[in-house]
Amino acid sequence: MTAYERPRVWEQPLGRVGRVEVSRYETPTGVRLALRSHTRAFRDPLELEGLTRVRYKPIPILPGGDGEQGIDPAQAWAAYADRSERLQNEFALVAVAVVRWEGKEGLLVRDMNGGLAVVLRPEELEALLRARHMDFAPLVDTSDLVALLEPDIDEV
Numbered sequence: 001m002t003a004y005e006r007p008r009v010w011e012q013p014l015g016r017v018g019r020v021e022v023s024r025y026e027t028p029t030g031v032r033l034a035l036r037s038h039t040r041a042f043r044d045p046l047e048l049e050g051l052t053r054v055r056y057k058p059i060p061i062l063p064g065g066d067g068e069q070g071i072d073p074a075q076a077w078a079a080y081a082d083r084s085e086r087l088q089n090e091f092a093l094v095a096v097a098v099v100r101w102e103g104k105e106g107l108l109v110r111d112m113n114g115g116l117a118v119v120l121r122p123e124e125l126e127a128l129l130r131a132r133h134m135d136f137a138p139l140v141d142t143s144d145l146v147a148l149l150e151p152d153i154d155e156v
Contacts, residue, residue, distance in 0.1 A: 041129045046136075046140055107125055
């Protein structure tokens with residue numbers, strides 16, 4: 001491979017949730033979940049693992065629940081476990097699947113180490129297209145220290 005060749009990229013479509021196309025995106029530097037609609041975003045396994053906590057620890061980037069019950073993650077996992085894709089890096093292992101259940105659709109994300117799962121609704125996936133990596137900090141850092149502002153040592 002010469003210095004000017006592009007690295008090999010492999011993308012496998014997983015399906016569509018609402019207006020968002022979901023695919024497994026793999027490069028020599030790792031695997032990610034690609035989300036595409038009006039823009040494109042890539043989510044790594046650690047961010048996806050953090051999303052399994054979003055029902056217990058909401059983050060501002062995702063729209064609040066409107067009282068509508070979504071797809072039950074346990075039922076979705078029982079039905080879609082064998083059709084899920086595993087995404088792994090050195091920090092996290094998750095399974096993802098596009099699910100359809102009783103006229104509803106969503107993206108199932110399951111933390112394979114902890115067993116926690118969530119089914120993200122179409123509007124939540126669209127919000128993830130606008131999310132920055134730092135928006136996931138409260139979900140990834142389970143110590144809750146991320147919410148405390150530390151004084152800058154140069155300003156004290």
